[in-house]
Amino acid sequence: MCKDCGCGQGGEVRIDGQMAAEGHHHFHGTEPAHHQHHHADHPGHDHSHAPDEADAPDRRTLAVHQSLLDKNDRLAERNRGYFQAKGLLTLNLLSSPGSGKTTLVQKTAEALRGILRLGVIVGDLATDNDAARLRQAGIPVAQITTGTVCHLEAEMVARALARLKVDELDLLVIENVGNLVCPASYDLGEHLRVVLLSVTEGEDKPLKYPPIFHSAQAAIVTKTDLAAPCAFDRQRALENLRRVSHHARIFELSARTGEGLDAWCGFLQEQKRKLAGRP
Amino acid sequence: MHEVGIMQEAILAAERQAKGRGATRIHRLKLRIGQLSGVVPESLEFAFEVVGRGTLAEGAILDIERVPAAFWCARCQREFECEDFLAECPGCQEPAFELRRGREMELSSLEIS
Numbered sequence: 001m002c003k004d005c006g007c008g009q010g011g012e013v014r015i016d017g018q019m020a021a022e023g024h025h026h027f028h029g030t031e032p033a034h035h036q037h038h039h040a041d042h043p044g045h046d047h048s049h050a051p052d053e054a055d056a057p058d059r060r061t062l063a064v065h066q067s068l069l070d071k072n073d074r075l076a077e078r079n080r081g082y083f084q085a086k087g088l089l090t091l092n093l094l095s096s097p098g099s100g101k102t103t104l105v106q107k108t109a110e111a112l113r114g115i116l117r118l119g120v121i122v123g124d125l126a127t128d129n130d131a132a133r134l135r136q137a138g139i140p141v142a143q144i145t146t147g148t149v150c151h152l153e154a155e156m157v158a159r160a161l162a163r164l165k166v167d168e169l170d171l172l173v174i175e176n177v178g179n180l181v182c183p184a185s186y187d188l189g190e191h192l193r194v195v196l197l198s199v200t201e202g203e204d205k206p207l208k209y210p211p212i213f214h215s216a217q218a219a220i221v222t223k224t225d226l227a228a229p230c231a232f233d234r235q236r237a238l239e240n241l242r243r244v245s246h247h248a249r250i251f252e253l254s255a256r257t258g259e260g261l262d263a264w265c266g267f268l269q270e271q272k273r274k275l276a277g278r279p
Numbered sequence: 280m281h282e283v284g285i286m287q288e289a290i291l292a293a294e295r296q297a298k299g300r301g302a303t304r305i306h307r308l309k310l311r312i313g314q315l316s317g318v319v320p321e322s323l324e325f326a327f328e329v330v331g332r333g334t335l336a337e338g339a340i341l342d343i344e345r346v347p348a349a350f351w352c353a354r355c356q357r358e359f360e361c362e363d364f365l366a367e368c369p370g371c372q373e374p375a376f377e378l379r380r381g382r383e384m385e386l387s388s389l390e391i392s
Binding site: 057071 | 288316318384386389
């Protein structure tokens with residue numbers, strides 16, 4: 001699926017189809033250029049690196065205590081400061097593929113038309129289908145195609161922001177790559193993490209993927225119009241959500257029929273007022 | 280699941296630290312990985328083999344310290360350990376909200392020369 005997961009190589013991050021100015025930041029210890037550089041630095045080095053005390057008399061311990069997500073976390077904080085300064089309420093929208101993220105974004109934008117101006121950053125491994133769909137609905141959108149990376153990172157979001165007229169927006173939705181695992185670890189600087197659970201996926205998703213559900217401030221059960229044909233056990237799903245996503249406000253809606261969309265849009269307006277410091 | 284990327288960050292940080300001290304070899308890397316960090320130590324070890332090649336850390340020993348997850352129960356004013364996100368306070372059997380430890384992903388120390 002992705003090189004982060006250790007399965008597959010290649011692909012580049014693109015924003016609106018253009019190559020990113022600087023590539024994905026991940027460091028590749030096996031790049032030939034790096035190898036050459038290393039050998040040039042240490043001519044004759046045999047690369048055996050046996051952890052042997054005898055050949056390293058000046059061996060010493062160095063305390064580091066550095067978070068491995070330090071770089072992303074710093075960039076996320078920079079994004080957060082930017083969103084705060086602009087008064088731009090920002091959501092990180094997370095779910096497995098096909099839970100209805102794009103449809104929800106489109107219907108939310110349409111329901112809030114004339115009230116809040118919504119812009120979207122959408123991440124996928126490939127294609128700009130989602131962006132095209134949203135653009136057709138008159139919604140400002142920047143597409144990030146991650147190539148093989150299974151999640152969005154703060155730096156990709158910062159670059160995609162340059163593609164949007166941020167001053168003309170009140171609400172930014174970052175539609176993450178469809179994946180319930182990796183995006184949980186990567187802060188994008190958002191105000192709210194929103195996780196979707198569609199009725200077609202089964203009631204136990206929160207139990208199977210707890211980190212992402214645990215980190216959410218809002219959880220939405222989507223496609224409720226399909227609950228009956230899927231024999232969806234609503235009580236059990238809500239119980240599971242409350243067990244794992246206990247900080248989260250829970251919504252149930254069908255973006256297709258519009259049922260339950262009012263409560264969700266009301267919540268966004270309330271959050272927006274809170275951000276602006278108004279009651 | 281994203282252990283390769285995490286390991287690359289660890290080696291990058293370790294090399295930066297080592298070179299900053301004039302070191303030419305990294306003998307040992309110690310990581311602290313929280314039980315609920317979403318990162319699997321075995322996958323990190325596998326990733327280390329691959330992404331460590333050609334770096335100052337090639338051939339180094341990788342020590343991974345697991346940090347047990349601990350939650351805080353505000354009602355009972357007590358901390359307790361729990362291995363998953365479905366934490367219930369052993370005192371009051373209520374779900375606990377605050378994860379105090381267990382999400383760590385940290386390069387804690389290096390041995391260099």
